[in-house]
Amino acid sequence: MGKVFYISRRTGIVVIVAAAAVIIIALTVVYAQKSRNEVKPVNDTEVWKNYRLPTSLAPVYYNVTLWPRLVMDANGMYIFTGHSGAAFTCVNETDLILIHSNKLNFTLTRGGHHAMLRGLSGAKAPAIKKTWLEVETQYLVVQLSEKLQVGSTYWLYTEFRGELADDLHGFYRSEYVEDGVKKVVATTQMEPTDARKAFPCFDEPAMKAVFHMTLIHPLDTVALANVIQRNIMFWPQHLKVLQTQFEPTEKMSTYLLAFVVSDFISIKTPAEAKVLIRIYARRKAIEAGQGEYALNITGRILDFFQNYYNSKYPLRKSDQIALPDFSAGAMENWGLITYREAALLYDPSMSSNGDKEAVSTVISHELAHMWFGNLVTMKWWNDLWLNEGFATYVSYLGVNDAQPTWNMKDLMVLEEVHKAFAVDALPYSHPLSSREEEVNTPTQINALFNSITYSKGAAVLRMLSGFLSEPVFVSGLSAYLKQFPYGNTVYSDLWGKLQEVISKTELWRLKLPASVTEIMNRWILQMGYPVVTIDTQTGRISQKHFLLDSESEPDRPSVYNYQWFVPIKWMKSGTAMGQHWLLEKTATHEPMRTNSEWVLANVNVSGFYRVNYDSQNWQRLISQLTSDHSVIPVINRAQIVDDVFNLARAKIINITVALSATRYLSEEREYMPWGSTIKNLDYFFQMFHRTEVYGAMEEYLRGKVQPLFNYFKTITADWTEIPSSHTDQYNQVNAISFGCRTGVEGCVNLTKTWYRQWMENPDKNPIHPNLKMPVYCNAIAAGGVEEWEFGWKMYKNSSSATEADKLMYALSCTKTPWLLKRYLDYAFDPDLIRKQDAPFVIVYIANNVVGQSLAWDFIREHVFEYGGSSPLFGRLILSVTNRFSTELELNQLQQFKKETAAAGFGSVLGLDQAIETTKANMKWVAENKEQVMRWLSEELA
Structure with a gap:
């Protein structure tokens, strides 16, 4: 699945990067609450109190017929009706059938039961004694008069009715308006635990089965499912409906099931396509051509993965559908991938270079799942990283093959590795793979869809591929897919196949210090990562668990005592020196001893760790950046910046070392170092925006970004052209967005002029799609009501999802408080702001200095509507309060905690972490304010 919160890449707006990071970090917080939601053991006579299915029954196939009503009924509801049969085999003797069901109303039989049971292939079915619904554990419970026979197959039949709600889960409805007419789409999002909202099913990933789907739908609509249609029948004319029956699916997990009823149209590949x-x-x-790019790139990426995996795509078709309302970025349903519109549709006249990359990467991510996740699936959700981390990693390879000039393999470091570094340095992070018993409830499962699972998973697999070599890694993957097709695995199965490849060839030359299992288990079974410290005076190397708050303690112990097997690729004064393994807490590597040459470790960030050096080597590296930064690889220039700022926040090095690493930026023209710098400096902007440091910092950074601004002004012929390089296009956005933020002369006037030209001629937007985000934001911030109202009108009238996303953000940039308050109110009206977008609006406004208190008041006011235990509310708490750094704000948080507790909410998700973050922010400001001010004053003197 694409990440839960989808944000277009390459926004060029520092505050959006910060907002996105906070939301992503917040996702880990919910997981940290798991100890409060542990499932209590129950006795054997009440197995329906357990969240995990017993292993006594195994599904074989389902026959499901659903009829979604796309018009409101007499009670003002949208509903669906259906009937389903589940064929299952008895594996262990039992007199109880547990099958998942959530929010379904069943038609009772004459005997008053929710279901009927019969035997198949000559088996005799026992009578049903009693049936009931377990709401908490989401089961339909069928108690039998006698036990089922082991090895026999049975058929459980149900008829039911459910609401086609707009909650974005299970079988739900999406709405949009076209030519003034409201249209309703019936669609699905089953992952992770919502297939049970559509029909009764054994809703666990290891409970694979074959699905026979039939959809009943209006005459003017088309029905889609995972597989190709088998036949379409007309029902009696007065009903005005069709019945579409689909071919049986491959054996697959319930969370991958998908079906859609809509009046959408399509474009497709030629008939001769394989x-x-x-x-x-x-x-x-579609008529505007917004699906053309997706159609063009899908086939190329699909071909890449067939070659990469050495495995043919197992289905006859690959449908991809863009939905107006969708909770995630995309979902890898086998053969019918669902997307947010902005994640699939690309309009060259409206969409930016970053939008194009985002569409490419999301498509690649979902296609990667067709094998890794769909064909071979994790046994249980505790190994979700095996699906999502892998798809995230290889998605960059797929796009790199389709768009070789984009430099995607390097960009992965900035987009995924750095993201994982930020989250995994928190004390309440979690291992990639947890024990099964720690992940039981739907809340606990949903909490795993975070950037540890996706980004750290990708980072450690990238590291594994690096030290094994790509050919070895790919050979192991191919062997893994060939051994476990249509089955379920755990992470150790992958390690085993990789080890077999190594053992069967002459790959002893890899000189691995231990088995794949011994090396990799240290990276996936304990949270966090190390900071490797190199003393070039002695050659001593050491490793230590890196925590952003050096005084905190990790939430959980580690069986490996927070020690890793660390692959260290390094260079000396620009010369590559190969790879060294650090296996102990401390060791000595004599070649790293030097008194004059600089040493650089983790070349190209090939390993998942930070690097610290002795003070002399830091000075040598910074001097090299100042004299000739091109000697140091671009990726490592970005990494040096990321390391020094985070090491300084962790009090491992002095803050002035981090600031010194920015001196050379007036000569830097590459995107990655600037992207890393802007991300890290955002914390300084947040912490100092109400102090005298802000002005000095703004002046200093203006001097660094001014040459970049002038450079792009020159090479674009005074902003009339767009750079040809993919990353230069991104850095042009940085030059404008950061230039305007720091007061570069002429920057704001440039954005105001372009925006005014658009206002005067709304049908002809003069702003290049790449530059829309910073231009819209800065023009609205510098303008007033007229500029905001125009932006709102363009947002509501936009037919492009990516254009709407840009305007949705830009509207939060206004400095007029009452406009921000009105915008917050709009976020709670689904007719004005879609439900999927409302959290973004709140967070965007919170990241505006003027809007921070408004968003905070709004959150406190609406806590009772969200529910304090809601994961969404926990994310919003952290996002809205991430810049809190004063005693007053701390008192407000503590008072809010008392109020919610008094109201019966117990522990509100995210609130405790927000309090601790605020305390840490206050401490950081107190410890660094004078030092930073003194350093800036000296630099500006």
Whole structure:
């Protein structure tokens, strides 16, 4: 699945990067609450109190018929009706059938039961004694008069009714307006535990089965499912409906099931194509050509993965559909991938270079799952990282093959590795792979969809591929897929196949210090990562668990005592020196001893760790940056910046070392170092925006970004052209966004002029799609009501999802408080702001200095509507309060905690972490304010 909160890449707006990071970090917080939600053991007579299914029954196939009503009924509801049969085999003797069901209303039999049971292939079914619904554990419980026979197969039949709600989960509805007419789409999002909202099923990933789907739908709509249609029948004319029956699916998990009823149209590959690829979306989007890029790139990436995995795509078709309302970025349903519109549709006249990359990467991520996740699936959700981390890693390889000039393999460091570094340095992080018993409830499962799972998973697999070599890694993957097709695995199965490849060839030359299992288990079974310290005076190397708050303690112990097997690729004064393994807490590597040459470790950030050096080597590295930064690889220039600022926050080095690493930036023209710098400096902006440091910092940074601004002004012929390089296009955005933020002369006027030209001629937008985000934001910030109202009108009238996303952010940039308050109110009106977008609006406003207190008041006011235990509310708490750094703000948080507790909410998710973060921020400001001010004053003198 694409990340839960989808944000277009390359926004160029520092505050959006910060907001996104906070949301992502917040996702780990919910997991930290798991100890409060542990499932209590129950006795054997009450197995329905357990959240995990017993292993007594194994599904074989389902026959499911669903009829979604796309018009409101007499009670003002949208509903669906259906009937389902589940064929299952008895594996262990039992007189109890547990099958998942959530929010379904069943038609009772004459005997008053929720289901009927019969035997298949000559088996005799026992009578049903009693049936009931367990709401908490989400089961339909069927108690039998006698036990089922081991080895026999049975058929459980149910008829039911459910609400086609707009909650973005299970079988739900999405709405949009086209030509003034409201349209309703019936669609699905089953992952991780919502197939049970559509029909009764054994809703666990290891409970794979074959699905026979039938959909009943209006005459003017099309029905889609995972597989190709088998036949379409007309029902009696007065009902005005069709019945579409689909071919049986492959054996698959319930969370990968998908079906959609809509009036969408499509474009598709030619008839002679080996795999039918179709792109579905709203009629106007398809007619405007917004699906063409997705159609073009899908086939290329699909071909890449078939070659990469050495495995043929197992289905006859690959449908991709853009939905107006969708909770995640995308979902890898086998054969019918669902997307947010902004994640699939690309309009060259409206969409930016970053939008194009985002569409490419999301498509690649979902196609990677067709094998790794769909064909071979993790046994249980505790190994979710095996699906999502892997898909995240290879998605960059897929795009790199399709767009070789984009430099995607390097960009992965900035987009995924750095993101993982930020989250995994928190004391309440979690291991990639947890014990099964720690992940039981839907809340605990949902909490795992975070950037540890996705980004850290990708980072450690990238590291593994690096020290094994890509050919060895790919050979192991191919062997893994060939051994476990249509089955379920645990992470050790992958380690085993990789080890077999190594053992069967002459790959002893790899000189691994231990088995794949011994090396990698240290990276996936304990949270966090090390900071490797190199003393070039002695050659001594050491490792230590890196925590951003050096005084905190990790939430959990480690069986490996927070010690890793660390692959260290390094260079000396620009010369590559190969790879060294650090296996102990402390060791000596004599070649790293030097008195004059600089040493650089973790070349190209090939390993998942930070690096610290003795003070002399830091000075040598910084001197090299100042004299000729091109000697140091671009990725490592970005990494030096990321390391020094985070090491300083952890009090491992002095803050002035970090600031000194920015001196050379007036000569830097590459995107990655600037992207890393802007991300790290955002914390300084947040902490000092109400102090005298802010002005000095703004002046100093203006001097660093001014040459970059002038450089792009020159090479673009006074902003009339766009750079040809993918990353230069991103850095042009940085030059404008950071230039305006620091007061570069002419920057704001440039954005105001472009925006005014658009206001005067709304049908002809003069702003290049790459530059829209910083231009819209700065123009609205510098303007007033007229500029905001125009932006709102363009947002509501936009037919492009990516354009709407840009305007949705820009509207939060206004400095007028009452406009921000009105915008907050809009966030709670689904007719004005879609439910999927409301959290973004709140966070965007909170990251505006003027809007911070408004968003905070808004959150406190609406706590009772969200529910204090809601994961979403926990994320919002952290996002809205991330810049809190005063005694007053701490008191407000503590008072809010008392109020919610008094109201019966207990422990509100995210609130305790927000309090601790605020304390840490206050301490950081107190410890660093004078030092930073003194350093800036000296630099500006």
